[in-house]
Amino acid sequence: MHLGFKEEFKELLDEEYYGKGGLPKVFIEKKYVGGVEKIQKLHDDKKLEKLLDFCERIDDIEGCQACADIKFVPYETCYGSCKIYYEGDYEEDDNCEVGG
Numbered sequence: 383m384h385l386g387f388k389e390e391f392k393e394l395l396d397e398e399y400y401g402k403g404g405l406p407k408v409f410i411e412k413k414y415v416g417g418v419e420k421i422q423k424l425h426d427d428k429k430l431e432k433l434l435d436f437c438e439r440i441d442d443i444e445g446c447q448a449c450a451d452i453k454f455v456p457y458e459t460c461y462g463s464c465k466i467y468y469e470g471d472y473e474e475d476d477n478c479e480v481g482g
Contacts, residue, residue: 410434 391407395414408415410433415421424430467473
């Protein structure tokens with residue numbers, strides 16, 4: 383995850399939700415809706431589609447040419463480790479995204 387998005391999560395989520403559980407964390411109009419269990423329940427109860435009614439549906443999406451539609455490419459300097467070898471020691475790679 384890009385560090386900028388991580389900071390935005392901290393701002394959007396209450397302290398009790400940030401860092402609790404994993405992704406996905408679904409937002410609609412900057413409002414936290416829930417995690418995977420909540421979204422599954424909304425879907426099962428046939429309420430999710432109503433929440434998404436105002437969203438524009440995009441039917442024709444081409445794959446990403448940069449990653450061949452894999453949707454994840456490790457950062458080319460540290461290859462996702464978030465560490466680089468510099469002057470005989472490992473340092474944190476400040477440019478790396480959290481997930482690679």
